[in-house]
Amino acid sequence: WPWKFISPVQGGLLVHRPSMEAFEEYMEIVREGNYxxxxxxxxxxxxxGYGGFLGGKAYQGIIPYFYDHFHPNTAVELDVxxxxxxxxDVIWRGPRGQHHVGQCRKHPRGGDYENNIPRAVGEKSSTNNGCDDCRITPIDEIYTVHYTACKKPWGCPVARAGNKDxxxxxxxxxxxxxxxxxxxxxxxWFQLRKEFEELVHSVKEPEKEIPQ
Structure with missing residues (x-):
């Protein structure tokens, strides 16, 4: 549904300094079970509102609850x-005729629905509080990839040919x-794998002396 006020955290990446104190806090939240x-x-x-979406009871819901509610202003949201x-796709494409079609899926900052629209390629975020179309982000600007929508490269995926498959x-x-x-x-992915395999094969195992 459009613009749920609380957004889940994507479960593929979390940069966090290990902390037993934070771990115990998480455990206490889970044990209390106030969901x-x-x-x-x-x-x-x-x-x-930290729930009602996939993973709401687990990672995707408890992480934003932890940082928003208990430790505000201590987390930084990275460019997805x-x-x-x-x-x-991060843009609403339907149902047709609905006022939210063409707008960003995330909840607009400050309730500014009118400007919750996709930014043009190269447009700075300061000029539009909407979103970027991640489908066309230049490859050389990407740091890490989560192979979900594009499927796993080692599975040799192909485009879907209609609903039959x-x-x-x-x-x-x-x-x-x-x-x-x-x-x-x-x-x-295949290029990185190739480079890694070549590096592994280039490292020669030290010669071992055969006991007499």
Missing amino acids: TPGFTNEAGWAGL CKWNQVAA KNKRNRIDTSLVHMPTCMKLHRE
Whole structure:
């Protein structure tokens, strides 16, 4: 549904300095189990809206609850088009006729729905509080990739050919991604693997002396 006020944290990447104190806090939250089922802004952890989405009871819900509620202003949100890049569509494309079509999926800052629109390629975020189209982010600007929407490169995925094979493995939903971007990301993975394998094979195992 459009613009749930609380957004989940994507479970593919979290940069966190190990802390037993933080770990114990998480454990206490889980043990308390103060979670309200439902999909409203009054559901989720402590009834504050941190839930009602995939992973709400687990990683995707408890992480934003931990930082927003207990440790505000201590976490930094990274650019999802460059870190943990999924390369999936972040813009509402339907249902047709709805006022939110064409706007960003994230909740607009300050309730500014009018300007919650995709930024043009190269446009600075300061000029538009909307979102970037991660499907067309230049490869050389990406730091890490999460192979979900584009599927795993080692599975040799191909574009989905209609609904008849939508449940088959290794079929890419072209309505969700930009196929040329997925192919480039796959190529990068194979290139990195090739370089790694060559490095491994170039390291010679030290010669061992045979006992007399």
